[in-house]
Amino acid sequence: xxxxxxxxxxLLGTTYLAAPAHAQQEGNSIPLxxxxxxxxxxxxxxxxxxxxxxxxxxxxxxxxxxxxGDVLATVPGVAGVGSSSFFGQGFNIxxxxxxxxAASEAGIVQxxxxxxxxxxxYRQGSxxxxxxxxxxxxxxxxxxxxxxxxxxxLGGVIAMETIDxxxxxxxxxxxxxxxKLGYASNPDTAFGSIAWGWRPTEGFEALAAFxxxxxxxxxxxxxxxxxxxxxxxxxxxxxxxKTFGDHYLEASYQHLEARGDxxxxxxxxxxxxxxxxxxTGWGVGDILTRxxxxxLEWGWNPANNRYIDTKVTLSYTNTIKDVQQGDxxxxxxxxxxxxxxxxxxxxxxxxxxxxxxxxxxDHFLTVGAETFRQDRASTTLSASHPEGYxxxxxxxxxxxxxxxxFTMNSGLRYERQRTQPKDSVTVSSDRVDSESIEPxxxxxxxxxxxxxxxxxxxxxxxxxxxxxxxxxxxGGAASPGLKDEKGKNIEIGVSYRAADLLRAGDEAAMKLxxxxxxxxxxxxxxxxxxxxxxxxxxxxxxLRGGELEASYRSGGWQLGAAVSVVxxxxxxGKVLDTxxxxxxxxxxxxxASPAWxxxxxxxxxxxxxxPGGAHRSGYGVHDIFATWTPRTGPAHGIEVNLGIDxxxxxxxxxxxxxxxxxxxxxxxxxxxxxF
Numbered sequence: 001x002x003x004x005x006x007x008x009x010x011l012l013g014t015t016y017l018a019a020p021a022h023a024q025q026e027g028n029s030i031p032l033x034x035x036x037x038x039x040x041x042x043x044x045x046x047x048x049x050x051x052x053x054x055x056x057x058x059x060x061x062x063x064x065x066x067x068x069g070d071v072l073a074t075v076p077g078v079a080g081v082g083s084s085s086f087f088g089q090g091f092n093i094x095x096x097x098x099x100x101x102a103a104s105e106a107g108i109v110q111x112x113x114x115x116x117x118x119x120x121x122y123r124q125g126s127x128x129x130x131x132x133x134x135x136x137x138x139x140x141x142x143x144x145x146x147x148x149x150x151x152x153x154l155g156g157v158i159a160m161e162t163i164d165x166x167x168x169x170x171x172x173x174x175x176x177x178x179x180k181l182g183y184a185s186n187p188d189t190a191f192g193s194i195a196w197g198w199r200p201t202e203g204f205e206a207l208a209a210f211x212x213x214x215x216x217x218x219x220x221x222x223x224x225x226x227x228x229x230x231x232x233x234x235x236x237x238x239x240x241x242k243t244f245g246d247h248y249l250e251a252s253y254q255h256l257e258a259r260g261d262x263x264x265x266x267x268x269x270x271x272x273x274x275x276x277x278x279x280t281g282w283g284v285g286d287i288l289t290r291x292x293x294x295x296l297e298w299g300w301n302p303a304n305n306r307y308i309d310t311k312v313t314l315s316y317t318n319t320i321k322d323v324q325q326g327d328x329x330x331x332x333x334x335x336x337x338x339x340x341x342x343x344x345x346x347x348x349x350x351x352x353x354x355x356x357x358x359x360x361x362d363h364f365l366t367v368g369a370e371t372f373r374q375d376r377a378s379t380t381l382s383a384s385h386p387e388g389y390x391x392x393x394x395x396x397x398x399x400x401x402x403x404x405x406f407t408m409n410s411g412l413r414y415e416r417q418r419t420q421p422k423d424s425v426t427v428s429s430d431r432v433d434s435e436s437i438e439p440x441x442x443x444x445x446x447x448x449x450x451x452x453x454x455x456x457x458x459x460x461x462x463x464x465x466x467x468x469x470x471x472x473x474x475g476g477a478a479s480p481g482l483k484d485e486k487g488k489n490i491e492i493g494v495s496y497r498a499a500d501l502l503r504a505g506d507e508a509a510m511k512l513x514x515x516x517x518x519x520x521x522x523x524x525x526x527x528x529x530x531x532x533x534x535x536x537x538x539x540x541x542x543l544r545g546g547e548l549e550a551s552y553r554s555g556g557w558q559l560g561a562a563v564s565v566v567x568x569x570x571x572x573g574k575v576l577d578t579x580x581x582x583x584x585x586x587x588x589x590x591x592a593s594p595a596w597x598x599x600x601x602x603x604x605x606x607x608x609x610x611p612g613g614a615h616r617s618g619y620g621v622h623d624i625f626a627t628w629t630p631r632t633g634p635a636h637g638i639e640v641n642l643g644i645d646x647x648x649x650x651x652x653x654x655x656x657x658x659x660x661x662x663x664x665x666x667x668x669x670x671x672x673x674x675f
Contacts (some may be wrong), residue, residue, distance in 0.1 A: 002565070005328070009124060009237070010279075012505075013029060022359075023069050023452075024381075031666075036066045036178075037399045042201070043406070043633030045448075047444070047452070048365075048407075048409075048444075048528045049143055049144075049145040049407060049409060049442035049443060049455070049493075050140060050141075050142065050144040050145070050409075050442060050453035050454075050456065050491075050510070050513075051077070051140070051141040051144075051491065051493070051513035051547055052138065052139065052140050052141070053075045053076065053138070053141075053549060054136065054137070054138050054609060055072075055075065055136065055137040055138075055139075056135075056136055056214060056442075057090060057135050057136065057167075060131070060134060060135070060200075060288070060625065061639075061641065062589065062597075062599055062625055062627070063625075064182070064304045064625070064641050064643050064668055065087075065459060066086065066131065066132040066184050066187065066189055066637050066668070067084065067086045067129075067131060068089050068127055068129040068131060068160075068187075069084060069089045069091075069158070069483075069667065070084070071131060071134065071137055072088045072091065072137070072139065072158070072346070072436070072538050073383055073504045073588070073639070074318075075139050075562070076090060076141075076547040076548070076549060076562040076563060076564035076583070076585070077092070077093055077094050077139075077141045077156075077545075077547045077564045077566070078092070078139055078158075078533075078560045079092040079093075079097070079580035079583075079654060079655070079656040080583070080644050080654065080657075081091075081097060081267035081268075081364070081657060081658075082125060082267070082269070082657065082658075083218060083227045083267060083268055083270070083663070084187060084218055084662070084663045085125070085187060085215075085218055085227040085229050085264075085267045085268075086113055086177055086187070086189075086213065086215050086229055086233065086258070086650075087124070087125045087130075087229060087231075087258070087260075087263075087267040087289055088125045088227060088267035088268045089125045089126065089127050089128070089129075090125060090126045090127070090268070091110075091126075091127070092578060092656045093107075093108055093139070093141055093153070093155035093156045093158075093513070094141055094142065094155055094156065094517070094543060094545065094566055095155070095543045095566050095576060095578050095580065096154050096155030096156075096185070096543075096570045096578065097155055097578065097656070098382055100301065101180045104301070105170050105424055106118070106152060106154045106462060106465050107152060107153070107154035107462055107485075108155045108156060108157070108158065108249065109145070109146070109149050109150045109153045109156075109157045109158070110126075110158050110160075111149060111156075111157065111158065111159045111160065112128055112129065112160045112161075112293055113160070113161060113162055113252060113254075113293065113295065113296055114159075114160065114295075114313070114345075115152060115185055115293050115315045115347070116317065116345065116347070116372075117291075117293075117317060117319070118319075118342075118343060118345075118374075118492055119296075119319040119343050120465075120467060121321055121341050121385060122253070122337065122384055122385065122565075123265070123266040123269070123282065124267055124268070124269050124321055125267055125268070125445055127158075127444040127491055127667065128237070128256055128258075128289060128291045129160060129291075130211050130233075130235040130237070130254075130256055130318065131209065132180065132191070132193045132209075132211045132214075133162045133163055133209060133235070133254070134160055134161065134162060134163070135161055135162065135167055135417045136160075136161040136356070137158065137159070137160050137161070137346060138157075138158075138159045138161075139157070139159075139595040140156050140157040140159070140252055141155070141156040141513075141515075141547065142155075142156050142456075142458065142489055142491060142513075142515055143156070143440065143458040143459075143487060143489050143517075143533070143614055144440060144442060144456055144458055144491075145157040146396045146411075146438050146441065146458070146460050147218065147396050147397075147411030147412065147438065147440060148366070148368075148396065148398055148411070149376065150394075151394065151413060151415040151438055151460070151461060151463065152460060152461065152463060152485075153460060154295050154460055154462055154485065154487045154489075154517070155520070160311075162239075162252075162254070163195060163209065163237070164197075164205075164207060164239060165197030165198065165199055165205040165206060165239065165241075165399075165580045166197065166199075166205065167197070167311060168195050168197040168207070168252075168496045168524065168674070169197040169198075169199055169205075169402075170197065170535065170674070171661070171670045174198070174199050174200055174262055175196070175198045176196075176197055176674065176675060177195050177196035177197060177674070177675055178192070178194070178195050178334060178672055178673065178674045178675065179192075179194045179673050179675070180192065180194075180577075180670060180671070180672035180673075181670065181671050181672075182485075182641075182668065182670030182671070183328070183669055183670075184666055185665075185666055186210040186218060186219050186663050186664055186665060186666040186667075187215060187216065187217065187218040187227075187229060187663065187666075188215070188216030188217050188218075188243065188646075189213060189214065189215055189660035190213070190256045190607065191211070191212070191213050191214075191215040191670070192212050193209065193211035193212070193502070194209070194210055195207065195209035195237075195388070196208050196210070196225060198207070199397070201246070202243075202377070202428040203243040204240075204241070204242050204243070204297050205240070205241050206238075206239065206240040206241075206584045207237070207238070207239040207240075207452050208237070208238055209236070209237040209238075210234070210235070210237075211234070211235045212232070212233065212234050212235070212632065213232070213233040213235075213258075214231075214232055214557040215229035215230070215231050215232075215258070215260075216228075216229060216230065216631060217229065217230070218663050219663065219664055220651070220661050220663070220664055220665035221646075221649045221650065221651040221661065221663075221665070222651070222664075223664070224257035225270070226268075226270050226661070226663060227264050227267060227269070227270045227390060227635070228262065228263055228270070228271075228284065229260060229263060229264075229267070230260050230261050230262055230263045231258045231259055231260035231261070231263055231287075232258065232259060232290040233257065233258035233289075234255065235254075235257070235341065236252050236253070236254065236255040236256075237252075237253075238252065238254075238675070239251070239252040240305075246251075246297045246301060246302040246303060246310065247298070247299065247300050248298070249291070249296075249298055249299075249487060250295075250297045250298075250299070251294070251295070251296050251297075252293075252294070252295050253292075253293070253294045253295075254292065254293040254294075254640050255289070255290075255291075255292055255335055256289070256291040257289070257291075257294075258286075258287075258288070258289040258290075259288055259290070260286065260287040260288075261286055261326070261327070261328055261455075262284040262285070262286070262326040262617065263284060263285060263286070263287045263326070264284055264324060264330075264402075264467065265282045265283050265284065265285050265337060266282040268658065268660045270282075271283075271284075271331065271517065272659070274445030276617075277534075278661040279450035280330075280331070281331055281661060282333065282337075283325075283331045283333035283334070284328055284331045284333070284336075285323045285324055285325055285326045285338070286323075286324045286325070286326055286327075287321065287322065287323050287324070287366075288320065288321070288322040289320070289321055290317075290318075290319070290320040290322075291317075291318075291319045292316070292317060292318045293317045293590050294315065294316045294317070294464065295313060295314070295315040295318075296313070296314050297312065297313040297314075298311070298312050298313075298316070299312075300433055301312045303376065306354070306357075307354040307355065307356075308352065308354070309352060309353040309354070309355075310351070311349075311350070311351055311352075312348075312349070312350045313348070313349045313350075313670065314554075314610075315345075315346070315347045315348075316344070316345070316346055316347075317343075317344075317345045317347075318342055318343065318344040319342060319343050320340060320341070320373075321340070321341050321342070322339070322340040322341075323337060323338050323339060323340075323633065324338065330480075333334045333335075335380075335518075336382045336384075337380075337381065337382070338377070338380055339378060339380030340377075340379045340380075341377070341378045341380075341385055342376075342377050342378075343374060343375070343376055344374070344375045344377070344534075345372060345373070345374045346372060346373050347371070347372040347521075348370065348371050348372070349368065349370035349475070350369055350370070351366055351367065351368025351369075352366065352367060352368065353365070354366075354367075354368045356380065360403065360633055361400045361401060361402060361403035361404075362400075362401065362402040362403075363399070363400070363402075364399070364400045364401075364664070365397070365398070365399050365400075366396075366397065366398040366399075367395075367396070367397045368395070368396055368397075369395045369399075370393070370394050371391075371392065371393040371394070372391070372392055373389065373390070373391050374390040374391075376388050376389070376390070376466050377422075378424075381424050383427065383471065383472035384468065384471060384472075385467075386421055386422075386424075386425045386427075386466055386469075386470035386471060386472070386552050387421065387422035387424050387425060387466075388420060388421045388425065388466035388469075388470060388486060389419070389420050389529045390417060390418070390419045390421055390465070390466060391417070391418045391419075392416065392417040392418070393415070393416055394415035394416070395411060395413075395414055395480050396411065396412065396414070397411065397412050397512060398410075398411040398613070399411070400473075401475070402535060405442065405445055405446040405447075406444070406445055406446075407443070407444040407445075407446075407454075408439065408441070408442070408443050408444075409441070409456075409571075410435065410441040410442070410546070411435075411438075411440050411441075412438070412439050412440075413433070413436070413437075413438040414437050414438075415435065415436045415438075415463075416430070416433070416434070416435045416436075416636045417433070417435070417436070417463045418431065418434075418467055418536065419431070419432045419434070419463075419464070419465070420432070420467055421469075421470045422465070423479075425470050425488075426472070427470060427472035427477060427478040428469070428478030428480050430469075430478070430480035432464065432469055432480050434463040434464065434484055436460075436461035436462075436463055436484065437459075437461065438458070438459055438460050438461060439458075439459055440456065440457065440459065440460075441456065441457055441458075441459075442454065442455070442456035442491075443455060443456070444475040444495075449497055449498075450497060451492070451494065451495065451496055451498075452492075452495045452499045453492075453495075454491075454492070454493050454495065455489055455490075455491060455492045455493070456489075456490070456491045457488075457489070458487075458488075458489045459486070459487070459488055459489075460486075460487040460489065461485065461486055461487075462484060462485040462487070463482045463484045463649045464479075464482040464483075464484060464523065464535075468482055468523055468535045469482060469535075469663075471534040471535065472530075472534060477530040477532060477533045477534065478533065478534070479534055480531075480532040480534040481533075481660065482523060482535060482536075482537060483521040483537050484521065484523055485519055485520070485523055486520040486521055486524055487517055487518070487519050487536075487615040488517070488518045488519075488520075489515060489516070489517045489518075490514055490515065490516050490517075491514065491516075492513075492514050493511065493513035493514060494511075495509075495511040495512070496508070496509065496510040496511075497509045497510070501552075502554065503554060505554070505555075505618045506552065506553060506554035506555075507552070507553045507554075508550075508551065508552045508553075509549040509550070509551050510548070510551070511548070511549050511550075512546065512547070512548045513546060513547050513548075514544075514545075514546040515543075515544065515545060515546065516543070517542070517543040517544070518540065518542055519540065519542070519543070519632040520539070520540055521537040521538070521539070522538050522540070522541040522570070523536075524536060524537075528619055529598045532604060535555050538570055538571065538576035539570075539571045539572045540570065540571040540630060541568060541569070541571070541576060542570075543566060543567070543570050543576070544566070544567055544568070544570055545563075545564070545565045545567060546563075546565050547562075547563065547564045547565075548561070548562065548563040548564075548656055549561070549562050549564075551580060556590055556591035556592065557589070557590055557591075558588070558590075559586075559587070559588050560585075560586070560587040560588075561584065561585070561586055562584070562585040563582050563583070563585075564580075564582065564583050565568070566579060566582070567579065570594075573610060574611060575610070575611055576609050576611075577609065577610065578656065579607070579608060579655060579656075580654070580655050580656045581607075581655045581656075582605070582606040582608075583603060583604065583605045583609050583617070584603075584605075585601065585602070585603050585604075586601070586602045586604070587599065587601045587602075588600055589602070589636070592648045593669075594625070594631050595605070595628055595629055596626065596628055597626070597627040597629070598624075598625075598626050598627075599624070599625050599626070600622065600623065600624045600625070601622070601625075602620065602621070602622045602626075603619075603620070603621045603622075603625075604618075604619075604620045605618050605619050605620070605621075605652075605654070605655075606618045608655035610655070616653055616654070616655045617652070617653075619650055619652035620649045620650065621643045621645075621646050621648075621650050622646070622648060622653065623644065623646065623647065624643065624647060625641070625642065625643040625644075626641075626642045626643070627639065627640070627641050627642075628640040628642075636673070637673055637674045638672070638673050639671070639672045639673075639674075640669070640670070640671050641668075641669065641670045641671075641672075642668070642669050643666075643667075644665065644666065644668075644670045645663045645665070645666040646662075646663065646666060647665065648665075648666060649664045649665040651664075
């Protein structure tokens, strides 16, 4: 199906889902329409001129995720890359993202509690998160969030938020918590956690949470071992917040640590013996994975001055992989892949949001600046993992304005970056200075109480990374002359929300976005020896597609549909290798009684032609879940979650995966108790 026909199909589906409606009173909030928060005030997703999805606490409860990939599996426009291993997570948004090469995720900004996370190491995962600590994940597709969150967000932003003390303390109490135990069959996982919150006064609260996972093997639908995780993973989250009148001070620390014994080095695809003639596999090792996020934030928001809402944040993040030979001499790891590799990032960010509203309009203006320093280090000299420093400074301004039926968001970000190799890099000693100017504007017009139309234009520059500038893998030359990728993204869309649509008391929400992203000087790997550079710029590439999200609730039923379509090619008409499957995700949940919630999800994916004549077949994968939460009696406070992923044990390979198959059937159960 060509792009025009796919767009027409999306529009027809939208028209059907949003059939004639009764009028809704202005300002009436729709529970199906999730709240999103920008620099100004809270808004529902349908009133924001951008393609955004929210995975909230109810969604997380239904999913019972074992890793961050499970959390994002049903979000339109987002595709996983790699295995379902806890340590094999990578992501693709609208065709940008992991493709098995260095720096392939630089076009996606990944945040946890506002702090950037980025890690790259050959055939390793890039994002390590304890899903039990999450309370909300917001995915902003496209570059519309780059002003506030960082330059180069060609694909978009994945913003994760962790639990606070208030999420585990019952109303009217000064302390409280929860304990949880769980098991999953594929990947083989045993799990336990405890979280405790304390609020002795209105001005102070603290949280301590600990989670532990014992991670085993992932199996294919045929019962063969796919990836061996073989590790224990203790994870810690600490938070505290103290208010001093109009000021507050907040500190937090997250620590994820996993020690694997005879763990597959290649957590994306497993051992893969016989991948090419004479290849015995990637080997197994004793592997340490450590991820840290520390932040200290001061805020000032005087009640009598609406022009001041200031935040200053100092943060430190680091992700470490330390790989040593395992105990099996028949599965050695190549010497060049051993050793410790880490990314340490210090960041200082300050911003202020001023309320410039008048009687005729609401207007919030955010201005800020940030500076950061990233240290990419390795104890083993490797041409495919060059050491280097990246220093950057940025200033930005973001405006949100509501005037009558119009909403206009506009932003401008300027960032200057300096990248230089360490002495261990032999292919080049050149220091590279780059700069990025990123303007954007988005406009929404409310046609009536139910329907709105919107459009946006954004210009984004992704600056080259250490990997791309100084990689010399397989004898390739350095690439210090790389130009930055320049993206020009245009979006148009329509959103809808209403109550009393088909029957009294029902609710509906829908949002459709069509996009076209034109990338000049796209950075591509050559896989060629010197004197050809390891990375080059190609003249142009084009990505275009659309996303649709629709929800309907009536009585105890909640129905949902999410559609994502994307096509892409270079200036010669060659199909891009990073394109995901076109996909439809259908969901249904039924509150059968006050205690029982039952549900199902189906993911239906179209096949995808790959460069070189290869083809990935389409597939259909179905999941079911049930939750028992007694409201009265001695079991009150207990919650039991049951689920089966890939019920039919389908054998399939997503288009964004380098190889496959994806995991087979997974049975999971968890028991939690609030106290």
